[in-house]
Amino acid sequence: MLPRRGRTPxxxxxxxxxxxxxxxxxxxxxxxxxxxxPVTALAGVDFRLYPGEIHALMGENGAGKSTLxxxxxxxxxxxxxxxxxxGAEQRFSGPGDARAHGISTVYQEVNLCGNLTVxxxxxxxxxEPRVLGGLxxxxxxxxxxxxxxxxxxxxxxxxxxxxxxxxxxQLVAICRATVGDCKVLILDEPTSSLDADEVESLFAxxxxxxxxxxxxxxxxHFLDQVYAVSDRMTVLRxxxxxxxxxxxxxxxxxxxxHMIGRSAQVLESVERGHDAVRPDAGEPRLQAIGLGRKGSxxxxxxxxxxxxxxxxxxxxxSGRTELARLLTGADRADSGGxxxxxxxxxxxxxxxxxxQGIAYTSEDRKGEGIVDGLTVRENIVLALQxxxxxxxxxxxxxxxxxxxxxxxQLGIRPADxxxxxxxxxxxxxxxxxxxxxxxTAPKLLVLDEPTRGIDVGAKAEIQKLVSELAGExxxxxFISAELEEVLRxxxxxxxxxxxxxxxxxxAEGTTTDQVVELIARGNVAExxxx
Amino acid sequence: xxxxxxxxLFWPVAALVVLVVANTxxxxxxxxxxxxxxxxxxxxxxxxxxAAPLLLIALGMTLVxxxxxIDLSVGAVVAVSGAVALEYISASPDPGSxxxxxxxxxxxxxxxxxxxxxxxxxxxxxxxxxxxxTLILMTAGRGVAMLITGGFITTVTSEPYKxxxxxxxxxxxxxxxxxxxxxxxxxxxxxRTALGMLLEATGINPAASRLAGVRSRTxxxxxxxxxxxFAGLAGILVSAxxxxxxxxxxGIFIELDAILAVVIGGTALSGGKFNLSGTFAxxxxxxxxxxxxxxxxxxxxxxxxFMALVVVTVTLLQSPRVRERFAVAALxxxxxSDVARGGAAQVSDDGAGAPASPGTEAPGPDIExxxxxxxxxxxxxxxxxxxxx
Numbered sequence: 036m037l038p039r040r041g042r043t044p045x046x047x048x049x050x051x052x053x054x055x056x057x058x059x060x061x062x063x064x065x066x067x068x069x070x071x072x073p074v075t076a077l078a079g080v081d082f083r084l085y086p087g088e089i090h091a092l093m094g095e096n097g098a099g100k101s102t103l104x105x106x107x108x109x110x111x112x113x114x115x116x117x118x119x120x121x122g123a124e125q126r127f128s129g130p131g132d133a134r135a136h137g138i139s140t141v142y143q144e145v146n147l148c149g150n151l152t153v154x155x156x157x158x159x160x161x162x163e164p165r166v167l168g169g170l171x172x173x174x175x176x177x178x179x180x181x182x183x184x185x186x187x188x189x190x191x192x193x194x195x196x197x198x199x200x201x202x203x204x205q206l207v208a209i210c211r212a213t214v215g216d217c218k219v220l221i222l223d224e225p226t227s228s229l230d231a232d233e234v235e236s237l238f239a240x241x242x243x244x245x246x247x248x249x250x251x252x253x254x255x256h257f258l259d260q261v262y263a264v265s266d267r268m269t270v271l272r273x274x275x276x277x278x279x280x281x282x283x284x285x286x287x288x289x290x291x292x293h294m295i296g297r298s299a300q301v302l303e304s305v306e307r308g309h310d311a312v313r314p315d316a317g318e319p320r321l322q323a324i325g326l327g328r329k330g331s332x333x334x335x336x337x338x339x340x341x342x343x344x345x346x347x348x349x350x351x352x353s354g355r356t357e358l359a360r361l362l363t364g365a366d367r368a369d370s371g372g373x374x375x376x377x378x379x380x381x382x383x384x385x386x387x388x389x390x391q392g393i394a395y396t397s398e399d400r401k402g403e404g405i406v407d408g409l410t411v412r413e414n415i416v417l418a419l420q421x422x423x424x425x426x427x428x429x430x431x432x433x434x435x436x437x438x439x440x441x442x443x444q445l446g447i448r449p450a451d452x453x454x455x456x457x458x459x460x461x462x463x464x465x466x467x468x469x470x471x472x473x474x475t476a477p478k479l480l481v482l483d484e485p486t487r488g489i490d491v492g493a494k495a496e497i498q499k500l501v502s503e504l505a506g507e508x509x510x511x512x513f514i515s516a517e518l519e520e521v522l523r524x525x526x527x528x529x530x531x532x533x534x535x536x537x538x539x540x541x542a543e544g545t546t547t548d549q550v551v552e553l554i555a556r557g558n559v560a561e562x563x564x565x
Numbered sequence: 566x567x568x569x570x571x572x573x574l575f576w577p578v579a580a581l582v583v584l585v586v587a588n589t590x591x592x593x594x595x596x597x598x599x600x601x602x603x604x605x606x607x608x609x610x611x612x613x614x615x616a617a618p619l620l621l622i623a624l625g626m627t628l629v630x631x632x633x634x635i636d637l638s639v640g641a642v643v644a645v646s647g648a649v650a651l652e653y654i655s656a657s658p659d660p661g662s663x664x665x666x667x668x669x670x671x672x673x674x675x676x677x678x679x680x681x682x683x684x685x686x687x688x689x690x691x692x693x694x695x696x697x698x699t700l701i702l703m704t705a706g707r708g709v710a711m712l713i714t715g716g717f718i719t720t721v722t723s724e725p726y727k728x729x730x731x732x733x734x735x736x737x738x739x740x741x742x743x744x745x746x747x748x749x750x751x752x753x754x755x756x757r758t759a760l761g762m763l764l765e766a767t768g769i770n771p772a773a774s775r776l777a778g779v780r781s782r783t784x785x786x787x788x789x790x791x792x793x794x795f796a797g798l799a800g801i802l803v804s805a806x807x808x809x810x811x812x813x814x815x816g817i818f819i820e821l822d823a824i825l826a827v828v829i830g831g832t833a834l835s836g837g838k839f840n841l842s843g844t845f846a847x848x849x850x851x852x853x854x855x856x857x858x859x860x861x862x863x864x865x866x867x868x869x870x871f872m873a874l875v876v877v878t879v880t881l882l883q884s885p886r887v888r889e890r891f892a893v894a895a896l897x898x899x900x901x902s903d904v905a906r907g908g909a910a911q912v913s914d915d916g917a918g919a920p921a922s923p924g925t926e927a928p929g930p931d932i933e934x935x936x937x938x939x940x941x942x943x944x945x946x947x948x949x950x951x952x953x954x
Contacts, residue, residue: 365776389778403776408769408837413762421778425760471777 059122061086061218061250062107062138067116069099069106076102079116080276082269084219089241089251091265091282095294095351095516098271100254104221108133108140121218139212143224147196147208154179154192157211186210186240202233206240213244220244221252226260238264256352257533258287258555270294287555288548291350295518295551318377320510321393321479323362325371332357334371335536337529339479344501344511346525346542348518348550354534355514356398359481362512363395364388389422392478396468396485398514400461404468407457411447412438414456415470422475441470446496462493469497479510486515498524518547530554573831576882577846580829580875584853588860595860604733608856610741614730616852617744618643618799620845622819623826624748625792627844628755630827631764632785633771633836634688634695639796639823641706642680643816646673646800648713651810655721666725674797680706681793685786703820710812719810730805740802747798751791752841761839764788768836826851829879850879 060083069077077099084090094100105111107118109127118125120136127133130140147156157179158164164171164178179192188206196204205225212220222241226234241251241264255261261268262282270277270293277293285293319338327334332354339345347355360366362373364382373382375391382388385395397403406414415438420429429437438452445466449459456464465485472480482501486494501524505511515521521528525542530553538553569575588595588608598607622639629636650673657665680702687698732739755761766774767781774781796816803815828834829850830843854875858868881887 385776386778386780395776397773397776402770403772406766406770406773409762409766413766417762417766417774417779418777420759421763421774421780423759424780425758425763425784428757428759 058085060084060119061121063119064103064107065117065119067103067106067118068114069102069111070114075274076111077106077113077274080271080274082276083279084250084252086218086250087245087248088266089245089253089264091253091255091261091268092271093261093268093290093294094271094277098294099274100271101223102274103271104140104223104252104254108138108221137216137218138221139217139219140221140223141205141208141212141225147204147211149197149204150195152193152195153183153190153199153207156196156207157182157192157214182210182214183207185243186213187236187243188240200233202229202236205229205233206237209237209240213249217249219250219252221254223254224256225253226255226257234260256350258290258350259533262287288552291551291555294350295516319374320376321362322374323371324374326361326368326373327370328357328361328366328368329370331366331534332361333535335529337362337536337539339510339512341478341510342505342508343527344505344513344525346521346528347512347514347531348521348528349531349554351516352534353531353554354536355531356483357534358529358531358536359395359483359512359514362388363393363481365395365397386421389418389475389477392476393481394418394472394475394477394479395481396465396472396483398484398487400464400468405456405464408455410453410455411442411459411467412452414467415441415452415474418471419474437474438470441466441473445470445500465493465497469500473504477509479512480504481512481514483514484516485513486517486520518550522547522550573840573843574846576879577829577831577843577850579882580850580879581846581853584850584857584875588853588857591862592860600736603736605736608860610738612849612852612856613741613745614738615855616848617730617738617740618802618816619819619822619826619852620744620748620848621795621799621802622792622816623823623830623844623848624751624841625788625795626820626823627827627830627832627839627841628751628764628788629695629792630824630832630834631768631836631839632781632788633768634785634789635824635834636684636699636789636792636796637696637820638680638684638699638702638706639792639799640816640818640820641703641710642677642793642796643800643803643819644710644812645680645706645713646677646797647804647815648710648719648810648812649673649676650726650801651719651721651804651808652713654723654726655719660721660723661725663725666723666729669726670729670801673801674794677797677800678790678794681790681796682786684793685789688789689782689786707812710810710815714810714812716812718812721808721810723808726805727808728805730802740806743798743802747795748841748845752845755841760784765837765839769838822851825876829876829883831883851876 062082062084064080064082066079066081067077068075068079080099080103082092082103092100092103102111106113107127109129109132118127120138125136127136127138133140151159154176158175164174166174176192183190183192186206186209188203188210190199190203196207199207209220209222209225225237229237238260241253245251253261253265265282267279267281268285268290269279270290272294318340320341321337321339323335323337325334325336335358337345337358347358349355357366361368362382364385364387367383373380375382375393380387380391382391382393388395401407406417409417412434416429416434419437423429435452441447442450442452447459447463447466447470456467459467469482469485485497485501498520501511501513505526513521513524522542522545528540528542528545528550529536530538530540530550532554540549540553585596595608598605598609600606622643625639626636650669653669653672654660654665657669659665684699684702687693687701688695691698728739729743730738730740734742755764763774763779763784766777766779767784771781799819800816804810807815824834826847827839827844829847830840830845832839832843854872857863858871863871
C-alpha cells in the first residue's frame with residue numbers, strides 16, 4: 036500500500052551512522068498493525084529506539100504517531116507484530132505496566148494535580164517513601180529535590196504546582212516520568228504550549244537525560260525543534276512507515292515531502308480546477324492588517340478579493356487554523372484590525388463576522404461544527420435562524436425550500452431532513468455544515484479542513500463546489516493539510532510556518548516543491564513570491 | 566407498539582395510569598368529580614391544584630436544564646416571593662383591597678425576576694457552574710426571606726390574595742388556570758418560535774452554536790430569568806394557599822421535585838433535547854403519587870420510601886441503557902423459530918439495537934467513514950487527539 040522505504044539494503048549505513056551497531060535497541064517494534072475495523076490505523080510499522088538517542092517520530096495529522104505510542108505503551112492492542120524491550124518480547128497491559136518496565140510517557144497536556152505540591156506530584160504513586168504505613172513527607176521532599184536537581188530545575192519542592200508556569204509544570208511532568216528506572220521517555224508534543232526560552236530549557240533537560248543513556252521518543256510539529264534536538268527520525272504517513280533517517284542526512288524539504296507524500300512530479304500533473312488567474316476586482320473584500328493574537332499567531336496581513344480562493348498552506352500547528360479563527364471572530368485578536376469592503380470593522384465575535392457576510396466552518400467538525408442531536412433540517416437553518424433571532428422563526432415553507440435545495444444541490448445522504456445528524460457519515464455532515472453557511476449567503480467563506488476524513492467522492496464534490504462558488508463571486512479561504520488540494524483550488528497561497536505567515540505566493544506558476552521549500556525553510560527559493 | 570414504547574411520553578403516562586388505577590381500586594370514587602355551586606370538586610381537581618406551583622417551577626427547570634444548566638434556587642425564590650407579597654399586604658392599611666394585592670404580586674414577581682437575572686449573571690457572565698451559582702441563592706434566598714419576615718411566620722387575611730389560589734374561574738381553581746395557562750403559553754411559544762431549537766443547539770453543542778452565531782449567552786440568561794419569574798409566581802400560589810409567609814418551609818425541596826419531574830418527563834440532565842409535554846406528565850406523576858400516599862393509607866413513616874421506589878422505577882424505565890437491556894433480553898427469550906424467520910427477525914433486531922446505538926459512543930473511529938487507502942485517515946485515533954486540542 037505504501038512505499039516501505041525503511042531499512043532497505045542501500046540505506047542502513049545512513050541511519051546507523053554515529054551509532055554503535057552492536058548496541059541493542061532498547062525498544063524494537065516489528066510489523067506493528069493496529070486495527071479499528073474497518074480502519075487500519077497502523078499497518079506493519081517497524082520502529083527501533085536505541086539507548087541514549089533522541090528519536091523524532093514525524094508525520095502529519097492522522098499519520099499514526101499517537102497510535103504507535105499507544106500501541107507501544109499498551110493503551111491499544113496490536114493485531115499483529117511484536118514489541119521487544121531490552122531483547123525480551125513484551126506485551127503491556129497499559130501505561131502503568133509499561134512504566135513498570137521503564138517506559139514512561141509525558142503527554143502534551145500536563146496530567147498532574149495542580150493543587151498538590153511539586154514534590155507530591157513527582158513522587159506520589161511512583162516511589163513515595165513510607166514510614167510506619169504513612170508517608171514519609173520529609174524524605175519525599177528530599178528525594179524530589181534530588182530529582183529536580185538532576186533535571187537542573189531550581190524550584191521549591193514544597194511549592195504548589197499551580198504556582199509555576201506551564202513550562203515548569205511540563206518539566207515537572209518529565210521529572211515524574213524519570214523517577215525510578217526510566218529507560219525510555221516518550222514526549223508527545225511537549226513543546227506546543229511553550230515559548231522559545233522554555234523550549235530551550237526543555238531541550239537542555241532532554242540532552243541531560245540522553246547523556247544518562249535514556250532513550251527519548253520525541254513528537255513535535257515544529258520542524259526547527261526536531262532538527263535542533265533529534266538524532267534520528269522515523270516518518271509515518273497514513274498509518275504506514277515511510278522510513279528511518281539520521282536527522283543530519285535528511286534535509287527539511289525532503290522530510291516535508293516524506294510527511295506529505297507524493298513526489299513533486301505527481302503533484303505537477305494535477306490539473307487546476309478552475310481559472311487560475313486571480314479575478315481583478317479593485318477593492319479587497321476583506322483585509323487583515325497586522326491581525327494577531329499572542330501565543331496563537333503572529334501578526335499577519337492578508338487580502339482576500341471577491342471571487343478569489345486564498346489557500347493556507349503549512350503543517351499542522353503552523354497557525355493555519357489560528358489565522359482563520361481571527362478572520363472570522365471565532366477568536367478575538369489582540370492586535371491589528373480588519374477592513375471589510377473598505378470600511379474598518381471589528382470582527383470580535385462569530386456573530387459580528389456573520390453580520391459582515393463572513394462564515395467559518397471549523398476543522399473540528401464534531402466539537403465545533405455539527406449539533407449532532409439535532410436534525411439535518413435544524414442544522415442547516417441554524418445559522419440563518421440565529422441571525423434572525425429566536426423571535427422571528429423562519430416560515431416553515433421557506434425552511435423546507437432551503438433544506439430541500441441544499442440536500443439536492445450538495446447531494447446530502449440520506450436525503451431526509453428529519454434524520455439526526457449524528458447518524459450521517461462524516462462527508463455528509465460536512466456537506467450539512469457547508470449548507471448551513473451557504474444558506475446565509477456569505478460573501479467570504481472560510482473553510483478549515485473541509486475535506487479531512489471524508490471519502491474521496493465527497494471530497495471531490497466539495498472541491499468542485501468551492502470552485503463554483505468562487506466563480507460566482509464568493510471569496511473563499513481554503514485550509515487543507517493536502518498541498519495538492521490547496522494548490523489546485525487556490526488563486527493565491529499564504530504559507531505558514533511556526534505560527535507565522537512566511538510568504539504569500541500566486542498559485543499560478545508555483546510548484547509544490549516551492550511551497551514545500553517555503554514550509555520547510557521559511558524563505559523563498561527563486562524570488563517568485565508575490 | 567414498539568414505537569409507542571419508545572415515545573418519550575410512554576413511561577410517564579404509563580406510571581400515571583398505574584397510579585390512577587391503584588387509587589381507583591383502593592377508593593372507587595377516586596376519579597369522581599362533582600359539581601358544587603358550579604365549581605368542580607374531587608381528587609383529580611385537588612391534584613391539579615396542588616400541582617400548580619410544581620408545574621410552574623418544572624417549566625422553568627426544563628428550559629434551564631435544556632441549556633445544560635440547573636437551578637437549585639427556585640425553592641428559595643418561592644419563599645422570598647411569598648414572604649414579600651404577604652409582608653406587603655400585612656403592612657398595608659387595606660389588606661383586602663385588590664389594588665394592594667396587585668401591587669404585592671407585582672413586587673414579588675419583580676423581585677423574583679431580579680433573582681433569576683442574578684442567577685443568569687453568575688452562570689453566563691461570570692461562568693460559574695450552574696449548580697454552584699444557584700446553590701448560592703438556594704441558601705442565601707432563605708436568609709433573605711427570613712430577613713423580610715423578621716423570623717416570624719406572618720399570617721395574613723386577604724380575600725383577593727387567597728383567591729389567587731383557591732378562587733374558582735369557569736369551574737376550575739384559579740391556581741390551575743394560572744399554572745396550566747402559563748405552561749401552555751410557554752410550551753407553544755418555545756415551539757412556534759425558534760427558541761426551542763436554539764436552546765437545544767446551545768445545550769447540545771455550545772461551541773458549535775456560538776460559531777453559528779447563536780446568542781447562547783443571552784438565551785441562557787433569559788432562561789434563568791424566566792425560571793426565577795416562574796418560581797416567584799409559584800411562591801405566590803403557595804403563600805396564597807397557606808396565607809402564611811413561612812421563610813423556612815415554603816417551597817422546601819420543590820427544586821428537587823421539579824428536577825425529578827423533568828427527568829421523569831424524559832429530558833436528560835445533560836441538556837439539549839427537551840420536551841415540555843413530558844415535564845407536564847412528570848409533574849402529574851409526582852402530584853398523583855403524593856395523593857396516592859393518603860388514599861392508600863400508607864404510614865407517614867414509610868411515605869418517602871414508597872415515593873422513592875416509584876420514582877426509581879419510572880426513571881429506570883426511562884433510561885436508554887436499561888431499555889436496551891430489556892430489548893436484548895426480550896430478543897433472547899424469543900423462540901428460535903421466530904428469530905430464524907429472516908425478515909421478521911431482522912426487523913425486530915433493528916428495533917432492539919438501533920434506538921440505543923446512536924447515543925452510545927462507538928469505540929475508536931467513526932464507522933461510517935470508509936477506509937480509503939490514500940485519503941487522510943481522520944478516522945485514525947491519532948487524529949481525534951489532535952483535533953480536540
